Amino acid sequence: MSGLKGKVVGVAADRQSEAICTLLQKKGAEAVAYPSQGKQQLNQDISAENVRDYIQLEFDWVILTTGIGAKTLEGASIEHGFKQHFIQKLQKESLAIRGSKTLRWLQEKELQPALVSEDGTMENLVAALPRGEETSRVFLQAYHQDDALWQETLEGLGYDVYVSKPYAFDPPEQSVTDRLRESIIAQSLDAVVFTSKTQVLNVFAEQNHEMVQSFNSGVIAVAVGKVTAGQLREQGITYVVEPEVQKMGAMVVELERYYRTSQEQRLEVTTSVIKGNE
Structure with missing residues (x-):
């Protein structure tokens, strides 16, 4: 029974x-x-701005935290005609990944992560990151949970943090x-x-x-x-x-x-x- x-x-x-x-x-x-x-509310305009900035700026690390966040950024790159630039830049970056759905998205795009959270938590992922140097910058795809905390934590590690918020949730x-x-x-x-x-x-x-x-x-x-x-x-x-x-x-x-x-x-x-x- x-x-x-x-x-x-x-x-x-x-x-x-x-x-x-x-x-x-x-x-x-x-x-x-x-x-x-x-x-869930997708921030299409914000995502397009984030992708433009990502393509134009230099980053030491790219942190992708959710599958829907990565897909929303990709969708903005497609809509505005710079998907190829977006994916090509990701191919050259040091990618730090949280979550199985995010990892699945990377695999679909044939992208290789440099770091993957062993237990799916941000705590584990951030603990594995090396300390930043004076000019180090990280692209953080936030996931509507403790965004300010992780930005502060990464800044404490010596990084200048660019926060991307592809989506949010209504109550x-x-x-x-x-x-x-x-x-x-x-x-x-x-x-x-x-x-x-x-x-x-x-x-x-x-x-x-x-x-x-x-x-x-x-x-x-x-x-x-x-x-x-x-x-x-x-x-x-x-x-x-x-x-x-x-x-x-x-x-x-x-x-x-x-x-x-x-x-x-x-x-x-x-x-x-x-x-x-x-």
């Missing part, structure tokens, strides 16, 4: 919510979508995040699935303490990967279910394994008690 049989799982994802809900339902769970990412619908918060606090959900750091920040923008108490006393927090799990722990959640492979299917399997293991442990305890009373 599936460990998810009869469980009610909230899904905070937006674009992937339907696919995640389907996976959960196939395992016997009731899945409820609470899209908490917010609508999610207040009524949706309110319903999710209420369900967490009431513990009417057995678990909640998060697939990005942004979702965590949006959900925990209000009623933080009460939700943390619920997560630490019954509701299971589930993260698709290390970055999302780290943000959940920063909120004060003591235990987070996360897969070794940062994919949706692996995440659902890991949640099922968690519940199945818990059920087996409870059964062992019950059996032990019964035998002890015989």
Whole structure:
């Protein structure tokens, strides 16, 4: 029997919510979508300006942090007729990459990274960068999370930082995040699935303490990967279910394994008690 049989799982994802809900339902769970990412807005004009500047200026490192960010910059280069210059310059650069989708984009363009974050985090990537010299410059494709922090960190390493912001997110619908918060606090959900750091920040923008108490006393927090799990722990959640492979299917399997293991442990305890009373 599936460990998810009869469980009610909230899904905070937006674009992937339907696919995640389907996976959960196939395992016997009731899945409820609470899209908490917010609508993505591509900054086309800003991206075109960023690509022009990138082509014209010299950089010691190019940091690409998300697949959608790299694709948006590429799209701007196509629209304005300088894709060839953009790709050719990237071929000559020292590329530092965060995230599997970003790496996949590089592979599609036959580009070779000099550095790849081993665990998908900016912390790991920045720690691997060498210190800059007096005239060192880095092109940072930001990803709408801690932009100012990473700019300051890179400047502390001695780099002049050019920040590119190809996209941003509008806030999610207040009524949706309110319903999710209420369900967490009431513990009417057995678990909640998060697939990005942004979702965590949006959900925990209000009623933080009460939700943390619920997560630490019954509701299971589930993260698709290390970055999302780290943000959940920063909120004060003591235990987070996360897969070794940062994919949706692996995440659902890991949640099922968690519940199945818990059920087996409870059964062992019950059996032990019964035998002890015989």
